[in-house]
Amino acid sequence: MTYDPASIEPRWQSFWEENATFRTDTTAGTPGGPDKPTYYVLDMFPYPSGSGLHVGHVEGYAASDIVARYKRMKGFEVLHPMGWDAFGLPAEQFAISQNVHPRESTTKNLDNFRSQLKAIGFSFDWEREVGTFDPDFYKWTQWIFLKLLEHDLAYQSEALVNWCPALGTVLANDEVIDGKSERGGHPVERKPMKQWMLRITKYADRLLDGLDEVDFPEPIKAMQRDRIGRSEGADATFAIKGHDAALEVFTTRPDTMFGATFCVLAPEHDLVTEITTDECRAAVDAYRAEAAAKSEIARTGNDAGKSGVFTGAFAINPATGAEVPIWVADYVLMGYGTGAIMCVPGHDERDWMFATKFDLPIVEVVAGGDVTEAAYVGNGPHVNSSGANGLDLNGLDKEEAITKMSEWLEAEGLGRRIVRFRLRDWIFARQRYWGEPIPVVIDEDGEVHPLPFDELPLDLPDTADYTPSETGESPLSRMKDWVATTVPGQPDKPARREADTMPGSAGSSWYFFRFLDPRNSDALCDPEKAKAWLPVDLYVGGAEHAVGHMMYSRFWTKFLYDIGVSPVEEPFKRLVNQGMILGEDNRKMGKRYGNSVDPIDVIKEYGADTLRMFEMFLGPIEQEKPWNQSGLDGVRRFLNRAWRLYCDDDGALHASINDEPMSDDVARLVHQTIAKVAEDTEGLRFNTAISQMMIFVNEMSKKDDRPREALEAFCLVLSPYAPHFAEEIWSKLGHKESIAYAPFPEADESKLVEDSIEVPIQVNGKVRARLQVAADIDESTIKELALSDETVKGWVEGKEMKVFKYIPGRLVTIAVKG
RNA sequence: GGGGGUGUGGCGGAAUUGGUAGACGCAUCGGACUUAAAAUCCGAAGGCUUCGGCCGUCCGGGUUCGAGUCCCGGCACCCCUACCA
Known part of the structure; x- marks a missing residue:
């Protein structure tokens, strides 16, 4: 049987799930926990849209997954979690368009997302899954809000806001594009309204200064500096x-x-x-x-x-x-x-x-x-x-x-x-249903009273009447029984609940804390774990979040630092934006041009490993690049050829695989491949790492020699990229344990040296001849050889030699005059 | 207007500190296998050439023995942002 991803991939996905292969021990690095270096690699968690995963998601998630798998093999305890940015306008608009309750459509959508993500074989620790709409989660979003209120960083203000009548809510400045709403393109007008605001402006200086400490792409820093103004x-x-x-x-x-x-x-x-x-x-x-x-x-x-x-x-x-x-x-x-x-x-x-x-x-x-x-x-x-x-x-x-x-x-x-x-305070209220209730009550004199912490979470009440109004009245305010309450601690004093909800960006501003300790009911996160794991080592996501989400997260983290909850001021050490994948026609993928590609269709035809490697092979991760359907065939061909290195036609390991020592040639190829893939994976240069793996397979395919040592090393090197393929081969090679924690091979420098090398001879900047010489040849020896070469003589003889130089291992350069 | 980025074959892209431009892949062409096709395998391939070479990394200069890479001056395209005083 030849390489058949359709039978291999689901089997290993079940194996990982049943064995909790990717369960993370977040006590690592804390007092009493395992003494292992930690590595936190995070994706921007998705809004689970109705249309499911698209190829852009796969690009970012494949990149971070490769890093996560690589770091595990390098001995790190790796935290690589996934969750759902599920509250907010888009989710609610979708629900309304489908005429179902947002909770129902959101749950359905994220079930779909989860199964799609599992079908691609990402090594998430699914036991840490969180969703911003879950009361156990938003309890802490509300907790942070109360803390902000306590520190005078949340306030109400009659402010000119972006009011969108069609959506029935105010919008943040970054949700308005060219005078239209980002979602749906409805007209937006300016209108004075009483709103909850967060005093992000108080952090303007620190948000600016912090940019000097973090490793973000320069354009993102520039955009944030510009917004701070x-x-x-x-x-x-x-x-x-x-x-x-x-x-x-x-x-x-x-x-x-x-x-x-x-x-x-x-x-x-x-x-x-x-x-x-x-x-x-x-x-x-x-x-x-x-x-x-x-x-x-x-x-x-x-x-x-x-x-x-x-x-x-x-x-x-x-x-x-x-x-x-x-x-x-x-x-x-x-x-x-x-x-x-x-x-x-x-x-x-x-x-x-x-x-x-x-x-x-x-x-x-x-x-x-x-x-x-x-x-x-x-x-x-x-x-x-x-x-x-x-x-x-x-x-x-x-x-x-x-x-x-x-x-x-x-x-x-x-x-x-x-x-x-230039930065303005953050408008922190939406006149919509599908968001975190703001945990305050307002008494008859208009005075605001925070709910006591022990009354959190303040649940979002269920109602069939969740649609927005055009007047600015929040759907929750129509729930008279819910709104009517009393001032906390004063049962005789009537009050009404705040009926606005928080914006979608509330939960996403701190969710990376919760992954460390997702089931903690006493704190948003155990401080020991936060200390051991933060900041996030690598954060991967789209550039569309360059300003809004990034600034809000940085603001909240700085605030949590100030109140002693966060050990760090900056949540993300390094940020990488995956470049957009365009359609084959070089235009943005979308309904407008009918050029979208559904990754699930690709999996059905090619398998998840091919999809992952193909997207990584398209070009540099940060660059925008067009899809190329036939490029998928190229990657599949590569995996097929790799498969045939190990297996014969009936799927059994080749009998020729042996325990003989590797020839020098093979050893050099193996160690070159290890070194190049390790180096490129660390530097997130996945495209060139893959091209080295292709070189390995091309070279090995030509040889009859099948040393086990070489084949095992290559399987390990390939495994972060094509994990199902590698698990299958690894087990065929006789290993009982998952390859996920097998040590990544070390490149042996001594195996890389060649005895004999080809050196080009340049005369006046042009290559005129090539000499095969000993690798450790010295300048005077090679000079003699070069000048006695017939072709070189033709260019040099009878002329005055101005320069002779040997760049060891690279080339000889001769400059002549006349 | 301001800020950021990118220009390399038919296409996506490779090229430590300046050191053999075009790795790897796609598409293309030729060959093998096949009744045939698919798959697979082998091979060719930047352009021009009087077969000596010459020209080639957006354009024009410069530095250097040597420039895709460094410097100066242009051009084109993309993204972000925009009356912020």
Whole structure:
């Protein structure tokens, strides 16, 4: 019988399951536990969608599985768990579309996912499976929320939020794309609503600094830095003519204040109503109404030209003492800085466009450009920058002027240096059913009371009436019996439960703690285990989670660190994003192009080992690459040939397999393969590891020699990549134990040396001849040989030799002139 | 506008510190086996060539005995982000 994955693979999957082969002992590394090095390799757990696993999942999971299996063979106690990101909008939308309860559809979907994952032979410790929708799990999500509340990091706020009427909920900023909801593409509008918020902004600095410690891909770090958006500048106070109230602006260029010829307020700014003059009121009110109706995207989009309206009021520029007009314009955002800016049209592009459109004065205060043509944002000596107050910036460069101006503002009590962040607080409530209930009650005076910890979990009540409303009223609020309660500890004091639920990203922000100790009912995780296992050594997942999920997880981990629950501030030591697998047509796989591939179909036709190796062989793990259906045949051919190295046509081991010592040639091939695969697996270069295995099989197939030592070593080397195949062969070779914990072979350097090598001879940079020489030949010997070579002579003779060099083991280079 | 990335055969991709460009695989072509096909096995293959060689890693320069790799200047494509003061 030839290689037949359909009969081999299910058998070994059952074997692993029955023997709990991949059960992890997380007491390893803790006091009293086994003294083994630990390795935590984690996949981004999936949202179990209705359509099942796709090839992108398989790519990431195959990569992490290879590492997990390799590390086990290298003697590590490996934690490689799997779970379900099952709460949240997508799961609920799917349920509604199928007209079933989300609990029912979610359970069904994840059963399907689990069986699909098992069919691919991933070495997960299934006894540690967790789901974010499980009360035993979300008890601790709620616990963390209460801790955040206790530390004033959770609060309610009347905030402008992204409201999506079609979904009936608010959305986080990263759930809104181009003014439409990420799920479903429904329109999203801005609307003030009272919301639970988490104060992630308090961690902005630490989230930024932490990036220097972790091994993440550079683009991901860049994206996170960009989201945090740190900028240094100054707040400055402008008096308002005829009013007691003053205007506070934020600027990164206080040095240009002498050129500030007007100010602009965001339409929502508190002062607008107060300072607007009667003549201007009608226009201002109309403008504000219009701005309110626009989504943030329409306001901040790339619209040519800027809109705005004059308030009739004037501010006093503290540097010049001049009266400058105050305008309202929607290019100034209430959510950033102070919602008010001083405008320096000479040196800011947006201000320049605005000034040009509305015919406001432009003053040059930094030399180097032509401010009548465009804003000059570069550096240069300051000009027109001295005032009656004795302040003089003229001649200073940008940095000097910023320092001097900032010091002056501080001395005069007119401002202060400040660091601001673009990052905004995390909107932590959804007006939806399928999420963790927020464990607080609100009394009749509107005061919030947290539930005591011992009342957790606060179960998500069952109801058939789970659909969202378009008004913003949460489905849970319709459950009058559930909502009506009393203040904890005060049975006489009526209260109502919070009816909003947490967003989908709540559970995923800490789930990697729970895998360490999934059934602990006293703590979210045993601190000894956390200490032994965190941070996660390798985290593999898609780049779509580069910012949202990664930042939320990092934030929560830092918080858990602060309250003594986490031993580390950064949860993930190393992050790898698998590149997207495109369709064969080089376009994104999906319904739109009908170019999707179902991994389960591939397994039926080719087997799981072929699928795994094929996806790893496509190209570098982090790179985007197209699917190539016939490439599957190539990998299957490889496994077939590998099989025939061991077995004859009726499936029995070859009689020619012997215990003779390996020839030097075979030994070199074996050790080269061990070294290359080990090195490439550590570096996650799976594609080149596989090509070395192909070289091994190609070479060995040509030989009649079948030394057991070589074949066993290759089986071990192959096993992280094609585990079912390797288990089958391993047992045929007479081993009773699973190959999963057999030691990975060590490459023997001494076996790699060759006696005789071929050395190319380069003349003026071009290879002209090749010599077969002893590997340890010295320069003078090879020089003699090279110069007596007939071909080389033809290129060298009669010319002046400028250079002769022997790069040992690589090449000879000769440079001649004339 | 800002940030990040990528350019190598027909295709996916290989190439320590600068050191034989095109490993490995796909597709292609030829041959063997077969009544035939599939499967399998063996072999060819960057382009041009007057068969001496010459040209070839997006383009143009530079450094070097030697550049896919380093430096300078362009071009193209992709991704992210976007009025953040």
